[in-house]
Amino acid sequence: MAQTLDFLVTGATGQLGTLVLQQLKAAAPKASIGALVRRPEAAAELESQGFTVRVASYDDPAALESALAGVAKVLLISSSEVGKRAAQHGNVIAAAEKAGVDFLAYTSILRADASPLTVLPAEHLATEKALAASGLTYALLRNGWYTENQVMGVGTALEHGALIGAAGDGRFSPAARADYAAAAVAVLTGETPERGTVYELAGDESYTLAEFAAAITELAGKPVSYVDMSQADYAAALEGAGLPAPVAGMLADSDAGAAKGGLYSEDRTLSTLIGRPTTPWRETLKAGL
Ligand SMILES: NC(=O)c1ccc[n+]([C@@H]2O[C@H](COP(=O)([O-])OP(=O)(O)OC[C@H]3O[C@@H](n4cnc5c(N)ncnc54)[C@H](OP(=O)(O)O)[C@@H]3O)[C@@H](O)[C@H]2O)c1
Numbered sequence: 300m301a302q303t304l305d306f307l308v309t310g311a312t313g314q315l316g317t318l319v320l321q322q323l324k325a326a327a328p329k330a331s332i333g334a335l336v337r338r339p340e341a342a343a344e345l346e347s348q349g350f351t352v353r354v355a356s357y358d359d360p361a362a363l364e365s366a367l368a369g370v371a372k373v374l375l376i377s378s379s380e381v382g383k384r385a386a387q388h389g390n391v392i393a394a395a396e397k398a399g400v401d402f403l404a405y406t407s408i409l410r411a412d413a414s415p416l417t418v419l420p421a422e423h424l425a426t427e428k429a430l431a432a433s434g435l436t437y438a439l440l441r442n443g444w445y446t447e448n449q450v451m452g453v454g455t456a457l458e459h460g461a462l463i464g465a466a467g468d469g470r471f472s473p474a475a476r477a478d479y480a481a482a483a484v485a486v487l488t489g490e491t492p493e494r495g496t497v498y499e500l501a502g503d504e505s506y507t508l509a510e511f512a513a514a515i516t517e518l519a520g521k522p523v524s525y526v527d528m529s530q531a532d533y534a535a536a537l538e539g540a541g542l543p544a545p546v547a548g549m550l551a552d553s554d555a556g557a558a559k560g561g562l563y564s565e566d567r568t569l570s571t572l573i574g575r576p577t578t579p580w581r582e583t584l585k586a587g588l
Contacts, residue, residue, distance in 0.1 A: 301365065301368035301369040302331070302351065302369060303331070303369040303370075303371070304331045304332065304333040304351060304369060304370045304371065305327070305330040305331050305332065305371050305372065306323060306327070306330060306331075306332045306333060306370070306371070306372050306373075306374070306487055307332075307333035307334070307335055307353065307366070307367065307370040307372070307373050307374070308320055308323065308332070308333070308334055308335065308373075308374045308376065309335040309357075309373070309374065309375050309376050309391065310335070310376030310377075310378070310379075311334035311335055311336050311341075311345060311350070311352075312334075312336050312338065312341045312345075313376060313379065314447075314476055315376055315406070315476050315479060315480055316334070316376050318476055318477050318480035319374060319376070319480045319483050319484060320332065320334060320345070320348075320350060322477075322480050322481055322484045323484050323487065323488070324348075324349065324350075326484050326488050327488050331351060332349075332350050332351065333350065333351045333352070333353055333370060334350040334351070334352050334353070335352075335353050335354075335355060335366055336352060336353075336354055337354065337355065337356040337357070338354075339354050342354065353365075353366035353367075354366065357378050357380075357383075357387030357388070357390055357391060358383070358386075358387060358390065359390070360390045360393065360394060363390055363391055363393075363394035364394040364397050364398060366394070367391075367394045367395050367397075367398035367400055368398050369398075370395075370398065370400050371400065371401045371402070372400070372401060372402045372403070372404075372487050372491075373391075373395055373400050373402070373403040373404070374403075374404050374406075374483050374487060375388065375391050375392075375395075375403055375404070375405045375406070376406050377405070377406050377407070377422075377423065377426070381419075381422070381545070381546075381549065382422075382545070384422040384423075384426070385421075385422045385425035385426060385429075388405070388422070388425075388426040388429065389425075389426070389429050392426070392429050392430060392433050392435065393433075395433075395435055396433050396434055396435055400435070401436065401491070402435075402436045402437065402438075402491050403430070403435050403436070403437045403438075404437065404438045404439075404440055404483060404486050404487060405426060405427070405430060405437060405438075405439055405440065406440050406442050406479070406483070407423040407426065407427055407439045407440065407441045407442065408420050408423045408441060408442060408443075409441050409442065409443040409444075409499060409500070409501055409561070409562065409564060410441065410499060410561070410564075411423045411424045411427055411439075411441055412424060412427070414556060414561045415555075415556040415559035415560065415561040416552060416553055416555075416556030416557075416561045416562075417552055417556070418548065418549045418552040418553070419549060419552070419553060423441075427439055430495075431495065435494075436491060436494045437494060437495065438486055438492045438495070438496040438497070438498065439495075439496070439497045439498065440479070440482060440483055440486065440498050440500060441497060441498060441499050441500060442479045442482075442500050443472055443473060443474060443499075443500055443501035443502065443562060443564060443569075444471050444472070444473035444474075444501075444557075444562045445473060445474070445475070445476050445479070446473040446474060446475050446502070446578070446580045446583040446584070447475065447476055447583060447587070448473070449471070449473065449511060449580075449584075450583055450584055450587035451587075453515055453519075453584070453587060453588065455540070456512065456515060456523050457515065457519055457521055457523060460521070460522055460523055460524065461512075461523065461524060461525075461526045462508060462511065462512040462515065462523055462524070462525050462526065463525075463526045463528060463533060463536055464508045464525065464526075464527060464528070464533060464554050465527065465528050465529060465530045465532075465533035465551055465554040465555055465558065466507070466508050466527075466554040466555075466557040466558045467527055467558040468507050468509075468558070469507065469508075469554075469557040469558040469559065469560060469561075469562070469563065470505040470506065470507055470557075470560070470562075470563040471505060471506055471507075471508075471511075471557055471562045471563065472501040472502045472503075472504070472505040472562065472563050472564045472565075473501070473502050473562070473580055474500065474501060474502035474503075474569055474577040474578060475502075475577070475578035475582075475583050477578060478500075478502070478569060478573060478577045478578055479500060479569075481572075481573040482498065482500055482569055482572045482573055485572045485573055485574075486498065486572070498568050498569075498572065499564060499566045499568055500566075500568055500569040500572075501562075501563075501564035501566055501569060501577075502569065502577040502578075502580065503567065503569075503570050503576050503577045504577070504579055504580055505563055506580060507525075508525045508527070509524075509525040511525070511580075511584075512524055512525040514580075514581055514584055515584065515588075518581070518584060518585050518588055519588055530551045530552070530554065530555040531551075533550075533551045533554060534547045534548050534550075534551035535547075537550055537551065
């Protein structure tokens with residue numbers, strides 16, 4: 300019989316997973332916390348930090364079933380393998396059900412069931428449907444945009460004096476990964492929510508890409524202006540810069556969705572859940588310069 304664990308966090312080697320593990324350990328120092336990894340070589344470091352490592356790929360139903368044995372609460376962090384995710388998450392859900400976990404929280408996307416974005420929400424929605432069809436007690440953490448996504452492109456914007464995009468005047472309400480991690484920890488450590496509870500999570504503050512470019516100019520002391528493009532031209536520019544076509548298409552689709560308000564929210568569920576304002580996007584931008 301596998302050791303019992305209070306919590307198991309998937310995607311434990313990832314950027315969000317790492318933050319969740321650290322914050323979970325701080326919030327529940329006496330709890331037994333498991334980390335699910337797919338690469339056995341990642342185990343030693345996590346074990347040295349006091350986590351119990353279980354090894355399974357999202358592609359391996361049998362390994363997942365063993366990995367989830369004896370676990371009370373699971374955080375399923377969505378896979379980074381776009382295109383394979385619905386099947387992979389389905390494997391985790393089936394394994395969680397077989398293992399008899401008490402509660403599973405899943406990191407979805409803002410308004411997954413009503414989003415004008417056409418690429419990213421599809422696999423999240425399929426996962427949400429698989430959860431609804433399962434016998435699990437579950438909650439949906441519908442994470443908005445990560446501020447860090449936007450900050451990743453700042454070096455290129457500074458190099459060219461131009462931030463390119465296809466979001467028009469659409470507003471983004473992003474939050475930092477650490478904020479979404481804190482929300483996951485609050486849900487995992489709090490009273491188990493009612494089956495199917497949905498948390499629409501976004502930052503307290505918002506920007507248009509023109510405002511973001513103006514902030515880069517101000518904080519970096521170098522002029523950057525926003526250059527708005529059609530969705531097709533933006534996808535082509537990203538491909539031209541070396542991104543694989545599906546990634547370029549996904550990013551251009553996300554901007555086109557943002558132009559329609561798909562990444563904007565006035566919902567304050569995130570700051571309410573974490574008991575503090577979300578990290579100001581300017582702060583994340585400043586830290587990334
Ligand atoms: N809301 C947003 O703006 C936004 C932005 C980016 C990503 N996301 C989503 O949020 C998730 C977490 O973000 P992140 O920044 O932490 O991503 P990340 O750093 O790329 O981490 C992804 C994690 O998933 C694991 N993983 C990938 N494929 C797997 C598989 N087949 N089996 C088991 N584990 C697997 C990776 O393991 P390895 O270390 O072995 O690769 C890694 O631990 C992403 O995966 C993506 O779905 C959302």
